[in-house]
Amino acid sequence: MIQPAVIRKQRIILIVLALLIFITMVIGMGMGYSAIPYSRLLPTFLGDGTFKEEFIIFSIRLPRMIITFLAGMALALSGAILQGITRNDMAEPGILGFNAGAGVAITIFFLYMPIEAGSFVYIIPIVGFFGALLTAGIIYLFSYKKNTGLQPVRLVLVGIGFSMALSGIMIVLISSAERVKVDFIAKWLAGSIWGTDWPFIWAFLPWLIILIPFTLYKANVLNILSLNEPVAIGVGLSLEKERVILLLSAVALAASAVSITGGIAFIGLMAPHMAKSLIGPRNQLFLPIAILIGGLLLLVADTVGRNLVEPEGIPAGIVVALIGGPYFVYLILKKS
Template identity: 45%
Template sequence: MSERQAVSTYEQRRKLRGMTVMLILALLIVAVFIISMNTGYIRLSPLDLIRTLFGQGSDQENLILFEFRLPRIVISVLIGAGLAVSGAVMQGIFRNPLADPGILGINSGAGLMVMLLVSFYPTTQAMPVFLLPLLAFVGAGLTAALIYSLSYTRNKGIRPIRLMLTGIAVAAGIQAAMIVLTLRLKPEQYQFVATWLAGSIWGTNWKFVLSLLPWIVVLVPYIIYRARVMNVLQMGEQMATSLGENVRKEQFRLLAAAVALAAASVAVSGGIAFVGLVGPHLARRLVGPKHQMLLPVSALIGALLVIAADTIGRWILQPSGVPTGIVVAVIGAPYFLYLLARAKS
């Protein structure tokens, strides 16, 4: 067998492995989706669930399934995919395995804008739902620009450790500002902010699905389309430039898309961290570092992680439940410590 044939055979096997992994993940998401529809304070038997899905349910069953559970489940899938792809992009363009929208402070910047919006409205129901992702993007974009400018050095560009420390410091400063702002909030507004900070999926109706869906539908395919460019950027700035890529321009485009994904997701989900860290890492272990497979697998893993965490959170301590962000943190924090230990070694 010639070298070209060997490479072609390896690529075919890698592609087949990636497609198999995506199929398994998609089936797992469907299974958890079905389980999640039957998880809550009021249980629906499988027969009741099927009957309600086909329009034969009672008024109470229709209300529970179509107005309360299905929007929340769909939002969980969209949030997970958005945060995971955003994390994969940041890890790729910064060449930092610990990059994550939550750890780098991007989520905090988006949250600050959401909190400022909350402080100007007497109730959360009065807030302009479709304006939330846009305002969150402004806050996240300004935060990303600040972190990038503080981390960049003329001689060495973006250094991973400097980027990480800068992101943590900026996030701490923003969270301190958010705590100060809570002092002027009314009790119902403070309750909302506390719920948001814990990572509870608070946007649970179809309006929030419609406000988030365009960002996911447009930006995730765009980032996957730019997968080849991300492969080149991972080789380093000098190598990418020698191959004809405009590194600064491509980094800006991809970073803007990643920040927009994280901001739109955070606007309706609250401060859910670690999804953008865990998803890409698990995807990299399953299908390798090439972004043509890494990005879609990351999206599926992120969607599976958030929908499973939300289902577990609604099942524990009923009827109040546990915020999704806490369940994700229980999974993600030990993995983050594991990655730090590996980085030190």
């Protein structure tokens, strides 16, 4: 049973994170190449803004911030799932190669398939999912041993190798492509938020509406999986079945996010660790916090990145990598 004091602490943390997210969005809506006075934000939301103010906020900045926040949530939850099922604090969809698998599939689709504007936004997450799923399946097979089952450490090592190989394949694919398409893929690789229109939000939301509640429902299973295998088997858990189901959920979350935001890594690494340090390792407690931290991290990274260099800005993926890279090294040193 969870102590009432711990639940109260979790709620306070969630409220603080929600306030930070709100403040970041307000700051982000005013800042940019075409700055809007903060005194004009509320009138614009109430329908009393000029055409320019309404266009900048409702057609450019607000959908971009929403999609960025949702993607950060998905990547954080994917990382938390992977760390739970592998019992490895370094596990993360970018490091394990799932993002790269989604990227290769999206690259092939974008370069060689006929694209229809109306269906493109809805097909891209599905293409990314199947690319990441195929990658995850191959990595899983290489990490599985008949007598001992899935080897968590082996899964991470094989995933890192596949991630590097798939990144090389992507470079080969775009080396002879048209300039316009190469520019798009290059921005995707850098983690540039490109799906910034409302249709991308409607295409992305169903994935989160299904997978976030499902993962929270499986929180107790993740608690058991984080223990050693004999304990998990002893309580009657179908180990491989639950791992596969949760692995599919992690793949779907990561692929749907990066198909719209580009190749962003480290959010799934940092957010679960930060959440655990705030509230502890119990999944029922830290998963909601990790989800909000992930959304906040990517939102802040994109807000900072797009305002550092005008008018193009710095891709959010690069800003996140500048923070996440040293954090990854810190975790390695801490574990050694």
